[in-house]
Amino acid sequence: MKAFLAGSRKRKPTEEAPRQNANEDNEDEPTEVKLAMLSSLHPQIEQDTLMDVLLAHEGSVKEASAALRHVRPEPTRSGVIGYQQSLKQYALPADPTSPQKKKIKSKKGSTLHLFDPEDVAEHTPCTIIHNFLPPDVANDLLKELLAESETFERITFKLFDNVVSSPHTSSFYVDSYEKLMSQKSEYYYNGAQLTDVRRITPQLSKVKPLVQETVNEEIQHRIRTRYPDGKKLKYQSPHAWVPNSAFVNCYNGAQQSVGYHSDQLTYLGPRAVIGSISLGVAREFRVRRVLPKDAGTRTAEDADAEGQISIHLPHNSLLVMHAEMQEEWKHCIVPALSIDPHPIAGNRRINITYRDYRARMHPSQTPRCACKIPCILRVVQRKRENFGKYFWMCHAGNVPDKEGCSFFQWAEFDDDGNPIFNKKLAKPP
Numbered sequence: 001m002k003a004f005l006a007g008s009r010k011r012k013p014t015e016e017a018p019r020q021n022a023n024e025d026n027e028d029e030p031t032e033v034k035l036a037m038l039s040s041l042h043p044q045i046e047q048d049t050l051m052d053v054l055l056a057h058e059g060s061v062k063e064a065s066a067a068l069r070h071v072r073p074e075p076t077r078s079g080v081i082g083y084q085q086s087l088k089q090y091a092l093p094a095d096p097t098s099p100q101k102k103k104i105k106s107k108k109g110s111t112l113h114l115f116d117p118e119d120v121a122e123h124t125p126c127t128i129i130h131n132f133l134p135p136d137v138a139n140d141l142l143k144e145l146l147a148e149s150e151t152f153e154r155i156t157f158k159l160f161d162n163v164v165s166s167p168h169t170s171s172f173y174v175d176s177y178e179k180l181m182s183q184k185s186e187y188y189y190n191g192a193q194l195t196d197v198r199r200i201t202p203q204l205s206k207v208k209p210l211v212q213e214t215v216n217e218e219i220q221h222r223i224r225t226r227y228p229d230g231k232k233l234k235y236q237s238p239h240a241w242v243p244n245s246a247f248v249n250c251y252n253g254a255q256q257s258v259g260y261h262s263d264q265l266t267y268l269g270p271r272a273v274i275g276s277i278s279l280g281v282a283r284e285f286r287v288r289r290v291l292p293k294d295a296g297t298r299t300a301e302d303a304d305a306e307g308q309i310s311i312h313l314p315h316n317s318l319l320v321m322h323a324e325m326q327e328e329w330k331h332c333i334v335p336a337l338s339i340d341p342h343p344i345a346g347n348r349r350i351n352i353t354y355r356d357y358r359a360r361m362h363p364s365q366t367p368r369c370a371c372k373i374p375c376i377l378r379v380v381q382r383k384r385e386n387f388g389k390y391f392w393m394c395h396a397g398n399v400p401d402k403e404g405c406s407f408f409q410w411a412e413f414d415d416d417g418n419p420i421f422n423k424k425l426a427k428p429p
Contacts, residue, residue, distance in 0.1 A: 034061050042068045111286070113310045121226075124287050124309055125325040127218050132277065132318040133207065141203040142279040142315075145350045149250035153196045155189075168256045168333075170249045175200045179244070186363050187267065188373050191398035200246070204352070207277070208243055211318065211354050215241050215275040218320045235417040236271035236323045243275065243354035251283065251349040254336040260288065262326045266366070266377040267357045269417045270390060271323035275354040278313040280345030285311045285319065287331045292380075292387040315342060327379045327388060360418050367421070369407030371396040377411060 038050045038061060045068060053064045114120050121127045133141070152169035172194055174180050183197045200208075219241060224230050232238060251257070265272055288308040313319060325331070333351075341347055363374035376395035380386040390411035397404025412420040 034059065034064075037061050038064060038068070041065055110307045111310050112307065113312070115312050120311055121222075124311065125322050125329050126287070126311065127222065127320045127322070128311060128313075129214065129218075129318045129320075130314065131316055132214070133210065133316055135316070137203075137207065138279060138316040139344060141207055141277075142344055142350060144201055144203040145248055145250075145279070145352070146345060146348065148198075148201065148248070149252075149348070149350065152248075152250050167258060168249055168251045170247055171196045171198055173198050173200045173204060173246045173248060175205065175244060183245075186374075188363070188395070189264070191373070191376075191395040191402070191404070204246060204248075207352075208246075208354065211275045211277065212241065212243055214318060215243075215273065215320055215354075219273060219322070222322050233271050233323050234415055235269075235413050237269065237358070237417050241273050241275075241356050243356055245355050245357050247353045247355070249351040249353070251281075251333065251351070253347045254339045257335045258333050260286075260330040260332040262330055262379075262381075263321075263353075264376065265326055265379065265390075266374070267361045267363070268326075268355060269358045269361045269377075269419070270327070270379075270413055271417055272326055273323055273356070274321040274325070276319040276321065277352040277354075278317045278319065279315055279350040279352075280342045281339050281347060281349040282312060282314040283336060283339070283349050284334050285313045285331065286334055287311065287325075287329050289329055290327075290381045292382060292384040294384050315345075327381070358417075365421075366419070367392045367407075367409055369394040369396070370405040371407075375407060375409075 038053070039045075042050065042065070050064075050068075053067055112123075114123065117128050117130065132138075148171065149169065152171045154165040154169055172183065174183055174197065177199065180197050180199060183194060185193070187193065223232050227233060249258075263272070263274065268274075286308050311319070321331075339347060361377075366377070367375045369375050371394055373396055375392040378391055378393060380389045380391070390413065392407070392409045392411050394404040394407040396402055414420060
């Protein structure tokens with residue numbers, strides 16, 4: 001399977017390759033030979049479909065060929081940019097008498113691509129809903145935000161003593177003038193205040209109730225079906241998720257991206273949920289699990305110890321990042337070799353991340369360091385000893401031409417994620 005994902009070339013394909021017996025698994029054959037074999041057995045089916053089926057059956061020509069006997073060629077879809085059909089339709093019906101064993105999907109050094117919402121929910125901390133909005137509503141929202149994005153800014157911050165800018169542009173939206181002024185004067189991001197904060201647009205406001213209703217439904221479904229004993233996670237809020245702000249990002253072209261990261265929890269609190277709408281060009285959203293290590297045993301390969309999972313984000317899709325996402329996983333948008341232009345957006349992708357800023361996490365109530373600015377809330381991810389523990393620390397050092405202080409304090413929360421403050425300091429993790 002690793003060779004299949006990597007597309008290894010053990011030998012050049014020969015003219016005899018298509019006539020090999022499909023009943024043999026041929027696990028070590030290069031991908032082009034497997035496709036040639038399937039093409040000779042099922043000449044009426046397009047190459048893209050053959051590749052999908054081969055991927056759905058983890059590179060097994062035998063299983064893919066058996067599944068293809070039940071498939072009728074469908075006419076090519078038109079007018080849908082970035083469409084990817086589910087791989088489950090190519091799978092053979094499961095034998096109800098045989099127990100199903102859950103496979104470990106991602107492997108070290110490889111990328112597993114998931115398209116089916118059921119697979120995404122099973123193997124990642126996310127759920128995805130395709131064709132989320134009515135088409136005309138999605139297009140109106142896209143057009144509105146494309147116009148807004150013409151004046152978006154790049155966020156500048158300090159990274160390892162170097163001043164860098166975000167590889168895409170963005171802006172921040174709130175639903176009242178009072179909140180706009182509060183964001184500009186009280187809230188800090190990357191150690192500094194935002195300069196581009198805007199009132200929510202008419203289309204963003206129109207879509208928000210739909211996002212709120214769907215995200216809350218998905219939260220409850222995940223609690224019932226995925227979490228231990230059907231109960232919410234510790235520190236997860238028991239209250240309804242109410243989006244009161246939104247970051248809107250614009251990725252202009254295939255190379256604009258954002259590296260692996262976890263979203264800041266400072267104003268969201270622990271076990272935060274985020275609702276993310278994708279519009280325009282389809283892009284790849286990758287996630288990987290955080291694997292803590294004992295002190296002194298980490299290696300450069302640890303970050304990719306379980307590989308990474310890629311989720312396809314087409315136009316008009318809603319991705320829900322659930323309560324385990326920010327503490328236990330990292331995510332990114334990778335540069336693309338090429339993209340399919342969208343009829344409205346061209347080469348641009350618009351991403352809206354709706355967020356629920358908790359009143360109890362307002363900067364007037366959270367710790368401040370010697371630099372006199374609100375501290376950032378982080379979670380231990382590297383060391384197994386304190387993995388999952390939250391802490392407050394100075395973030396002023398992220399501002400260009402400014403030095404931070406050494407403030408550190410463990411963060412405490414009740415079971416519902418409400419902060420418990422004290423003055424006791426401790427050694428950093």
